[in-house]
Amino acid sequence: MKVFPRRRGAVLVNSALGVALLGAAALAYTVLDDGTGTAAAKAPVRTATVTKGTVLATVSGTGTLASPTDAAQDFTTGGRLTAVKVAVGDTVTKGQVLATVDTTAAQQQVDAAQAALNTATVNLAKARAGVTTTTVQQLPARANGSSGTSGSSGAGGSGGRGADGSSASAPQADQPAAAGPSATADPSAQTSPSARATVPAATAGVPEPQTTTITTTKVDDAAVAQAEQQLATAQTNLANAQAALAGTTLTASVDGTVASVAGRVGDTVGSTGGSSSSSAGAKSSTGASSAPSGFIVLTNPTGMQVTANFSELDSLKLKKGEAATVTLNAQSDSRFNASVLSVSPLPVSGSGGGSAAVQYAATLQLSGDTGKLRTGLSATVSVVTGEADDALSLPTAALSGTGASRTATVVHPDGSTERVTVEVGVEGDTTVQVVSGLAEGDKVELASTSGSNGFPNGSFPGVNGGQGGNGNRGGGTGTGGAGVAGIGGAVGAAGGAGGTGAGRGGGR
Template identity: 80%
Template sequence: MKVFPRRRGAVLVNSALGVALLGVAALAYTTLDDGGDRQTAKAPARTATVAKGTVLATVSGTGTLASPTDAAQDFTTGGRLTAVKVAVGDTVAKGQVLATVDTTAARQQVDAAQSALNTAQVNLTKARAGVTTTTVQQLPAKSAAAGAGSAAGSAGGGTAGRGAGGSSASAPQADPSAQTGPSAQAAVPAPQAVAPEPQTTTITTTKVDDAAVAQAEQQVATAQTNLANAQAALTGTTLTASVDGTVASVSAKVGDTVGTTGGGSTTAKSTSSGTGAPSGFIVLTNPTGMQVTANFSELDSLKLKKGEAATVTLNAQSDTKLDATVLAVSPLPVSGSGGGSAAVQYAATLQITGDTTKLRTGLSATVSVVTGEAGDALSLPTAALSGTGASRTATLVHPDGSTERVGVGVGVVGDTTVQVLSGLSEGDQVELASTSGSNGFPNGSFPGANGGQGGRGAGAGAGSAGVAGVGGVAGGAGGAAGGAGAGRGGGR
């Protein structure tokens, strides 16, 4: 092929420019890459110093405030309201009258029950007395005759005695006429037998029916129970405060008809699904003894123990922090948790200490419980240790810059720091885990990427030089340099 002199010159110029651009690109890539390596090598390692401090391990939960003395006040006897003696905001004392309902029906029941009891007691008295029977019986005849004979003998003996005695006494003055003949003895009549009167005796008998007595006793007992119930119903027409507190709500007015709860009052029970505030005809609140019931994850709940210290932060007042202690941890999961994809949670009740007068039932709060604490202990940031459990490892940095992997015994594992028990001393420098860019390289850039951009820029600049073909060659050279840079960066 025949080459014209002018065209031959252009080819030579283009070739020389291409070779020059390839050299420049190679030099630029080498310089940038080596500079990056030197920068990476010179970057100092991040370290932490073993120092003394307090290590705290905490778990957190959320819940609501409630007072155990909050109570709903309801009548035990329903009816038409005749008086409401308190209003919202009033302070009341235990036993104070809050309201009354009509007593007419209750009093009638008391009167009827009392009358029934009186009748039952009379019947019981009669049953216990039994039935008394009186009979008159005549004594046997033989006994009557013997009694008459004894009486006659006694009369005759008395006459003879008197005769004998008279004869002895009158002997010195004897009557001559009495001795003249037997007619004197004939003048004394002989005693006559008298028929005895009939003898009788009276017999009284009492018969008690045990079955009748038992029945009467049962009737009395039933009447007493009915009277007690009627009296309690009459008492229940007056509603009194079961606790000290402040009236939070009154749900009815005079003339309204109110129902009953059977118990008279209910106290607040704090739950995870509600505020824990009670509801009733009248609700009393009392911030004294305020508590908080919070829910914790199943893992954190296993770390909770009675008596552990806690901090309560009100969600509505983040600057208000209250001290508290754990009272109890429920062994049962919170209702509704654990089903489907929901995480299992357990409730813990904590007693708030300090001034609670400004607190209100239902306020939401975040609870942080201290589950572990080590004071004046050697500690390190958690990021300085590798592994899990009580034995871990760390990279110890010596004063000369050399490093050594050592075993470390740990105690309390806190939220951000770990207690060091062995393996390190106060003042030791320990290397922290390095942080990396988003793409895995220390400075976040990809080696060779800038070289490729430079190559493309060089090609574009050369192409605009105005020499046909020279820009094309230069651009090809720049692209090749950029590709080579990218390849080296990717290999690393």
């Protein structure tokens, strides 16, 4: 066959490129097989040694600081502010007067309640005294055994008793009076026959009537009960009025530092501390540890606590009394020891809805000097939920499986390996406690983290490098793909060259 000059040149070029391509492929195979393959085969086995130490299992959460003695101070009786005796930053003691409101209306209520109590006291005394009635009653007549009679005459006889019962001696009409020094010769001194009449029987025998005075008192029980009820009501009203009067003075309920004041003299405040010109900060609706709000807020860093949120899985591991470490987010070098006080059985408000993860709040008590801390500082909490001291341990990655029973590959000094069962205890963050199955000093094989051929992604670098160019039968020029750096780049370059040659020879 006769070969034209143009075609002869194309054949020569293609032949040269084909030889170059085959050489590059052979070189790549040789390098990969002798280099990486051999290196992978001879790679040393990674092991971990069983040692003794402390294994800690912890769970973490985030929260904010708050003092249990932080308190909002509010008036119990509203009114117009007449005095505000403190300012932000002042240190106050329990019982100290902070502010006052006008007492006019409250004092009037006390006076009215006192007057009502006085009236009720008098009414009760009258009801208990009852109504007294006095009556005069005649006693029955009693018989009298003696009565006045006339005397009889006779020798040596004595005179009869008079009407009054006394003994009397009456001279006889036919006998003169006895002579004596005191005798009277006047004839008119003689008693006439008519003068000897006796006292009428009706007057001398019937005694005078006797009378007695009877006094009775009647008490109405219903009236007494009503008066007692009115007295009790009056006493309650007076106590309430006195409390309202006392409520016009606002005093500190705890020792602390004034954090905020929500009013000034002349403002009108209510019993909840709201002011007509300014209002106290609103409480947060997302957490129980938000700062309190009131007319005056007192804060005290003594006994500072932190309320942190934990995932639902971690919250199940929390128990009262567990030790913890609190780190301030603003000062990572400031760490405080703490202990769990309580774990809420209810989820945090707002969690659990939609795709949000459920969280539960736990309150922890900080120990040490917390005098420089402030309410509201954010912190990270790490709680120790399990601890094993002086225990055998090794990295968690050296064991396979889950639960209390797992497996490990022990590497013996002669290089041989053995698969054993390992019982584990406390599972820490990076290590696990070995209860049985391994001894101190044993070497355990770690799982390999590289690919089967020695490369992390399991493929050769640049193997998918350049692709050959496409020839154009119309005589166009093909373009070679750019090879990735490395051996694949060389292969790609060769492929690109082949495409160029094919393009050139395709047209007629």
